[in-house]
Amino acid sequence: MDSTREIERLYQQHGAALVLFGTAIVGEPSMAQDAVQQVFLRLIQTDSIHRASDPIAYLFASVRNQLLNETRVRQRSVSLDPDAAWFDPPERDYAAEANLRRALAEVVIDQRQVIVLHLWAELTFSQIGNVLEINANTAASRYRYGIEMLREIMSSREKRNVNR
Amino acid sequence: MSIDDSRFEDYLRKFRPVAAPELALEDSRRASRNSRSRWVWAGATAAILIAAVFVWHGRIPYQIPVSAPDAQCCASPLTLGGANASIFGNASTREALDRMAFPQPANLAKGEQSALSVLGQEKAEL
Numbered sequence: 001m002d003s004t005r006e007i008e009r010l011y012q013q014h015g016a017a018l019v020l021f022g023t024a025i026v027g028e029p030s031m032a033q034d035a036v037q038q039v040f041l042r043l044i045q046t047d048s049i050h051r052a053s054d055p056i057a058y059l060f061a062s063v064r065n066q067l068l069n070e071t072r073v074r075q076r077s078v079s080l081d082p083d084a085a086w087f088d089p090p091e092r093d094y095a096a097e098a099n100l101r102r103a104l105a106e107v108v109i110d111q112r113q114v115i116v117l118h119l120w121a122e123l124t125f126s127q128i129g130n131v132l133e134i135n136a137n138t139a140a141s142r143y144r145y146g147i148e149m150l151r152e153i154m155s156s157r158e159k160r161n162v163n164r
Numbered sequence: 165m166s167i168d169d170s171r172f173e174d175y176l177r178k179f180r181p182v183a184a185p186e187l188a189l190e191d192s193r194r195a196s197r198n199s200r201s202r203w204v205w206a207g208a209t210a211a212i213l214i215a216a217v218f219v220w221h222g223r224i225p226y227q228i229p230v231s232a233p234d235a236q237c238c239a240s241p242l243t244l245g246g247a248n249a250s251i252f253g254n255a256s257t258r259e260a261l262d263r264m265a266f267p268q269p270a271n272l273a274k275g276e277q278s279a280l281s282v283l284g285q286e287k288a289e290l
Contacts (some may be wrong), residue, residue, distance in 0.1 A: 008187060015184030027286065033185060040187055085180035100179055120181050151172050 003050070004137035007043050014056060018063050020086055024116045027080040027105065034067040057130040060121065064113075064131065076135050080105045103153040111146025118143050 015036060022032025039062045043049050052058035086104070089097035104112055113132060117123045118139075123131065128139040242264060254260040266284070 004189070008189070011184070011187045015187070016181040019184045031181065036184060037188060041189075044189070085182055088182055090178040097179065100176070119176055120179075147169060147172065150176075151169075161272035 003047055004044055007040060007049060009042050010049070010055065010059065014059060014121070018059060018155075020120055021060055021113070021116050022063050022067050023086055024104065024112050025109070026071060029081065029084045029086065031070070032063075032067065035063055035070065039063050039066055041043060053138060054130060057123065057127045058115065060123065060127075060131045076155075099154060099157055103157060104151055106153050107146050107149050109144045111149065114139050114142040115146045115150065 012072075018036045018039075019029060019032045023029045024037050026032060026035075027038075039059065049055050049058065078104070085094075085097055087097050089100075104115070107115065111134075114128055117128045117131060118125070125136040125139040125143070128134075128143075129136040131140065144145045247260075247264060250264055251257055251260045254263065264283075
C-alpha cells in the first residue's frame, strides 16, 4: 500500500514531464499519456521501482522504452498533432505555445529529448545519460546544439510572423 | 553558456508541461484483486483435492497377501552372510544362485511342488 502511495506521489511530481517527454518522442500527447499510464500501472503491479538505483531516471527510461516498442509494433512514422498543446503558456500566450511546440518538433529528436529532459523534467546530464543510454558529455553537447537550433528556429519564425 | 542562452532558457522554463490526467489506479487495483482472488480459489481447490485423496486412501486399508506362497518364501531376506553360506553349502555355485533367486517355500508337504518349479520344468513351445 505504501509503495502504491509512493508511486502515486511520483506520478504527481513527474507525470506532466513524463507526458511531455513522451510527446517529444512520438508527437501525440494522447499516445504519450497512455504510455505513461501503462508504465505506472505496471510499476504498481510489479513493484519494480524499488529495484531501480535512480527511480526518476528509471521512470523516464520506462516511458521511452514503452513508446519505442509501441511505435515499432505499429510500424508507422511519427507525426506532430497540430491541435494538441504540449505546454501551459505564461500569460495564456497560446500563440507562443504553438510557436515553441512547432519549433521543438523541428529540432532533431535526439536533441529534442535532451532539451525536454533537462529543461522541463529537470534531470542532470548524468541522469539523461542513463535514460537515453548515452554518455553525460554527449547529453550536454546535444543539449547545447539543440538549444541553439531551437532559438534559431523560433527567432526565424517570429521574424516571418512580423514581416506578414 | 552566454547570457542570451540563460535568458532563453528562463523564457522556455516559463512554459509548464500540460498536467497529466489522473492515474487510473482503480483498474490496476481491480486487476490485482482479481488475480489475488484467483490464487486463493486455486489454492483452496488444490487443498480440497489433496484432502479428498487422503480420505479415500484412508478408507481402503492396504492389505498384504500373506496367504500367497511366494510371500512366505520371501519372508527371510537375502543377506550377504546367507548367500556366502549357500554358495559354500551347495555342490555347485549355479545351484546356489538358483536357490537364492528362486527360494523354495518352506511349508510344502513332501511330494508337492511349487507353481514356480512346475513352470520351470515346462518346455515352452513357440
